[in-house]
Amino acid sequence: MAVRMRQFPEMNTSRLDPWLVRFDRVERFAHWMNALLFAILMLTALPLYFAQVEALVGRRLLIEEIHTWTGIFLPVPLLVSLAGSWGSGFRADVRRFNLWSKGELRWLRSFGRVSMIEMGKFNPGQKLNALFIGSSIVVMLGTGLILRWFNLFPLGWRTGATFVHDLLAFAIMVAVAGHVVQALMHKDALKSIFTGRISREWASAHAQKWLIEEKDRPELE
Amino acid sequence: MxxxxxxxxxxxxxxxxxxxxxxxxxxxxxxxxxxxxxxxxxxxxxxxxxLLPGGNRFRIYTVTGSFPAILPADYRLSVSGLVNRPMTLTLDQLAAMPSVKLVKDFQCVTGWRVPQVHWEGVRLKDILDAAGVKGGAAAVEFDSYDGVDTESLTLSQASRPDVIVAYRMLGESISTPHGGPVRLYVAPMYGYKSLKWLSSVRLVENATPGFWEQNGYPVDAWVGNVNGRQDAPIS
The missing domain is CATH 1.20.5 (Single alpha-helices involved in coiled-coils or other helix-helix interfaces)
Structure with a gap:
């Protein structure tokens, strides 16, 4: 990274750059591909589950095939984005999702009422959302494969897989609705998933620890 | 990190x-x-x-763009093929035949199950007997009013006492989403065998596999036999 930064002649002024990179290109690609595939999965899930929607849409086999193959493809953009040299920013954020300070755990347990902690790049709610969606993909894919290739599994497992797949689908719909509402309520953060950047001002208000991390980056020394 | x-x-x-x-x-x-x-x-x-996951709920399937809307007065069941007396039965004529009531699970091959569903209708065997099955017939093909979905049974499967042409389920006339006014109910087999909006029963020598079978589902759809479930086919 240090080598790459040296290419910029006005490096010293970059310290004064009012913008920080919150999501690089790879992360934005991963987010929007994931969002698109989830949208297809949730939309096709509606007729598969609700009789009222099935009455309007029908075409069971076609909808099943779209749903199944979208689900199978779902992890691909994420895995491609995480792999290779281009995925370093994304991998760093996944590590942020994984590791929590005691303060963040306290914040979560109090449902955000404990406000006296310094926030990292992501607040505990955002981290939990990312962890939940990421883990859901694995569980939904596993149970979905049992339902699609049912011949390979005992009937009891298929009933169990249906149960888990349906229950988790409801939880995912709630989480995604919450994610979208939160995004619409926080316009600056929302813009950053389109443009990739966010102001230092925002970071000093919402992500103080991240701002310090960014200042401490060796390439800025 | x-x-x-x-x-x-x-x-x-x-x-x-x-x-x-x-x-x-x-x-x-x-x-x-x-x-x-x-x-x-x-x-x-x-x-x-x-609505909720975990409930004993039916999933409503249709392979076409909608549910066929059939007025009970317009309903006709055609019985044709290798029979001595081809017939067209109205709903009233079906209702006038000896009725049979079953209380049995509806089990989908993908796992969901609705326990203890109340069914009422006419034994398929009674209809076959009324039409007079010819010697060469070995299988039965079924068509749906939706024009796409089809099913089939061997003659011996179709003659079982727990295979009925149903006109009541869940304690009422069969609703349009559930395949009303008349559907097939094949109790010992997975749900896709119980063809909805039944329009035609045709006796043949060799059956063409049905819609779901052509898309990878087992032709012999015994709930006990295909995989896993250990209880007897007739519950």
Whole structure:
């Protein structure tokens, strides 16, 4: 990274750059591909589950095939984005999702009422959302494969897989609705998933620890 | 990111724990979900359970763009093929035949099950006997009013006492989403055999596999035999 930064002649002024990179290109690609595939999965899930929607849409086999193959493809953009040299920013954020300070755990347990902690790049709610969606993909894919290739599994497992797949689908719909509402309520953060950047001002208000991390980056020394 | 951990002194790998917990719960749910579903289904039932996961709910399938709307007065069941007396039965004529009531599970091949569904209709065998099956017939093909869905049974399967042409289920006339006014109910087999909006019964020598069978589902769809379920085919 240090080598790459040296290419910029006005490096010293970059310290004064009012913008920080919150999501690089790879992360934005991963987010929007994931969002698109989830949208297809949730939309096709509606007729598969609700009789009222099935009455309007029908075409069971076609909808099943779209749903199944979208689900199978779902992890691909994420895995491609995480792999290779281009995925370093994304991998760093996944590590942020994984590791929590005691303060963040306290914040979560109090449902955000404990406000006296310094926030990292992501607040505990955002981290939990990312962890939940990421883990859901694995569980939904596993149970979905049992339902699609049912011949390979005992009937009891298929009933169990249906149960888990349906229950988790409801939880995912709630989480995604919450994610979208939160995004619409926080316009600056929302813009950053389109443009990739966010102001230092925002970071000093919402992500103080991240701002310090960014200042401490060796390439800025 | 070790630096982040060190700076706080006591970073907790919450992500790994969330992932392992969800994967573990998911696997447990697959293995023990049948029992859980049974208990939840009994608690939620079919009322509110019609919407919620875990309830004993039907999933409504249609392979065309809509549900065929058939007025009971316009309903006709054609019985044709290798029979001595081809027939066209109205709903009234079906209702005038000896009726049989069954209380049995509806089991989908993908796993969902609605326990103890009340069914009422005419034994398929009675209809076949009334039409007079010719010697060469060995199988029965079924068509749906939707124009796409089809099914088939061997003659001996079709002659079972728990295979009926149903005109009542769940304590009422069969609704349009459930395949009304008349559908097939093949109690010992997976749900896709119980063709909805039944329009035609045709005796043949060799049956063409039905719609779902052409898309990979087993032709012999015994609930007890295909995989897993250990109870007898006739519950």
């Amino acid at each position: 070790a630096s982040e951990g060190e700076s706080t002194g006591q970073a907790v790998p919450v992500g790994r724990r969330v992932f392992l917990a969800m994967a573990g719960l998911g696997a447990m749910g697959v293995i023990f979900g049948t029992k859980l579903q049974g208990a939840l289904g009994a608690a939620i039932g079919t009322g509110l359970g019609g």
